[in-house]
Amino acid sequence: MKAVLIHTHGGPEVLEYTDFQTPEPGANEVLVRLEAAALNRLDLWVRKGWPGINLAYPHIPGADGAGVIAAAGKGVQEWSAGDRVVINANIGCWECEYCLSGLDNQCRNWHMLGETMRGTYAEYVCVPARNVFAIPAGFNEHIAAAGALVYHTAWHSLITRGNLRPGESIAVVGVSGGVNTASIDVAKFVGATVYAVGSSQEKLALAESLGADYLIDRSKDKDWSKVIYKLTGRRGVDVVVDNVGTTFPLSFRAARKGGRILTVGNTGGSKIEIDNRYVFGKHLSLIGSTMGTWHDFASVMELIYAGRLRPVLDRSYPLAEARLAQERLEKGQQLGKITLEIGS
Numbered sequence: 001m002k003a004v005l006i007h008t009h010g011g012p013e014v015l016e017y018t019d020f021q022t023p024e025p026g027a028n029e030v031l032v033r034l035e036a037a038a039l040n041r042l043d044l045w046v047r048k049g050w051p052g053i054n055l056a057y058p059h060i061p062g063a064d065g066a067g068v069i070a071a072a073g074k075g076v077q078e079w080s081a082g083d084r085v086v087i088n089a090n091i092g093c094w095e096c097e098y099c100l101s102g103l104d105n106q107c108r109n110w111h112m113l114g115e116t117m118r119g120t121y122a123e124y125v126c127v128p129a130r131n132v133f134a135i136p137a138g139f140n141e142h143i144a145a146a147g148a149l150v151y152h153t154a155w156h157s158l159i160t161r162g163n164l165r166p167g168e169s170i171a172v173v174g175v176s177g178g179v180n181t182a183s184i185d186v187a188k189f190v191g192a193t194v195y196a197v198g199s200s201q202e203k204l205a206l207a208e209s210l211g212a213d214y215l216i217d218r219s220k221d222k223d224w225s226k227v228i229y230k231l232t233g234r235r236g237v238d239v240v241v242d243n244v245g246t247t248f249p250l251s252f253r254a255a256r257k258g259g260r261i262l263t264v265g266n267t268g269g270s271k272i273e274i275d276n277r278y279v280f281g282k283h284l285s286l287i288g289s290t291m292g293t294w295h296d297f298a299s300v301m302e303l304i305y306a307g308r309l310r311p312v313l314d315r316s317y318p319l320a321e322a323r324l325a326q327e328r329l330e331k332g333q334q335l336g337k338i339t340l341e342i343g344s
């Protein structure tokens with residue numbers, strides 16, 4: 001098969017489009033012939049590496065993918081060749097206490113497609129049969145792939161962990177990233193009032209198209225927490241989505257007393273100084289999570305198929321041009337999700 005391999009960490013130049021052995025499905029696995037893959041910031045982190053990461057080289061990046069079942073391994077009864085599916089990249093063991101409680105994103109033997117396993121920048125990928133979900137006839141595979149990881153993550157953070165309710169107010173810090181745009185979409189779906197904090201008019205226009213109620217340009221208002229404070233009548237918002245991390249001091253100020261800070265990432269860096277007086281003085285809850293549960297995935301994909309949640313597509317590249325696609329993501333030029341076109 002054709003695949004994009006990396007043999008070492010580094011810049012976009014380490015991505016190599018070449019031939020690689022087609023994997024074979026083991027017991028309880030399916031082989032998916034991919035038609036679309038979607039890029040995530042995770043792909044860049046994995047390519048660059050971090051202390052402690054241990055990839056099995058050659059590694060294939062990519063967490064998101066959609067395509068057609070090509071073969072089913074031993075013991076697989078629910079899928080057969082030709083079924084159209086989208087992949088859930090959160091891979092649990094379904095034997096540990098967390099998985100058995102339905103919290104497969106807290107699995108003790110947790111795996112992540114494209115990070116601890118070879119991923120979707122390829123013509124074929126093998127995943128556990130329980131990690132694929134049917135795509136209805138006629139539904140676009142790029143939208144399915146683009147929605148999977150970011151909506152799964154946003155839904156788990158906002159709804160399952162954050163318990164966002166209709167009528168609540170929520171600030172989303174940064175609006176061009178995939179999880180953040182999905183967060184705006186999910187928040188509007190549940191009937192929350194959204195304050196979008198973005199770095200340019202172009203990005204804020206995307207937030208507005210997703211239904212954001214208040215647009216705050218942080219290139220003009222550096223202390224956007226003050227703007228939120230004023231807009232909410234000196235109350236603050238119920239919930240802040242902060243996947244930047246280094247912006248926590250402002251998020252703590254923008255939250256109301258008893259507010260929740262939700263985080264699933266740290267695009268601004270991993271080390272943050274926290275003024276603890278805000279945490280206890282304002283009764284704040286800091287709620288972290290990563291990915292989502294099997295149930296979250298099923299919920300969110302059904303809503304995407306029904307058109308109630310709408311992943312935004314940026315641009316699509318052929319698999320052979322994965323390097324260009326990653327460069328676009330790395331420069332932050334995208335508005336919505338970048339996808340790869342595979343095998344056409």
Ligand SMILES: [Zn+2]
Binds near residue numbers: 095098
């Ligand atoms: Zn487990």
